[in-house]
Amino acid sequence: MYISFLNKIKYSALIILFVNLTLVAQEDKTPNDKDYTGLITQEDFRTGYTKKWFNKAYKAYEPNEEIVQQIKKPIKQYRIKVFMGTWCPDSRRETPKLLKLLDEVNFKEKNLEIYAMDHYKSTEANYEEDLDVHHVPTIIFFDKKGNEINRFVEFPQETFEEDILKIVTNQSYQNPYAEE
Template sequence: MNKIKMFVLLGFASLVLSACSHSIARQPDFLGEVSAEQLLAQYPAFQDEYQSYQPSEKELAAVASLQDDSLVVLFGTWCHDSQREVPRLLKTFDLSGLDVPKLTLVAVDTKKNDPQGLAKKYALKYTPTFVLLKGDKELGRVVERPKTSLTQDLQSLSLITK
């Protein structure tokens, strides 16, 4: 009798856990090129950081040195560093009042792949990775967390080559 109760209890527990996993299904991750608007609209963690972040005057001024450059941002919607740094970059660009560099946002999966193969092209190891380009030449990159601020670190990379 105890074995029967045990099997019934295990069966019931499996059913409950299965139902719970369906009710808390998470939103699928973006993969490939995505717009800032889509990212902020569909991912609350990115929107929350965007709303709460207040860039400094130095960060806003640093955007000016990036106007002639391109920036490829490789990130994961699942990555806590991406959820912090990508919205901060977007907010700084938006508030700078300047023309921002050509910006390409590329979402990767947890294996760091994307449909266009940009993660492979840029040898992505860690997310987020911000690759600063002049034409097709890589000027440098900021990986995961900046040393000072993201735009100031990018500015330093841009000024090295000027």
């Protein structure tokens, strides 16, 4: 009976240890883990498991230089939050374009936040809370006071840079999911 009691304690201890290790492993996810959600940087894209598709799409994108020049000054008045999925074809197409465009206009990285989301369009830390993110990528433009000005969602209405130009110059623009 005493041995049976000790075996139960050992099994209980093993179960508790396993549960704790599982929880710790989930908390230690990095942008290099495929199921990571949260803040992710351009450097993470370039060097992590995303580097193959990111670097290829970044290099392939050649924005219209005339439009880039028109975007250069007004975009600096904004803070940008990007919600994307590293698993999502639309995000894999549009996120490298955005980052190349921002590099072309010398956009300050401190004014950009990019969040990797899961298939449910959420992050473990709820960065998307109150932002009405239902499709990825969603690129939200905020003024310096933190008010949302407009957003690009999933795919361009014209071309990527033309859509961004309309947003940053306050021209009439609606993403495909905006309610009229």
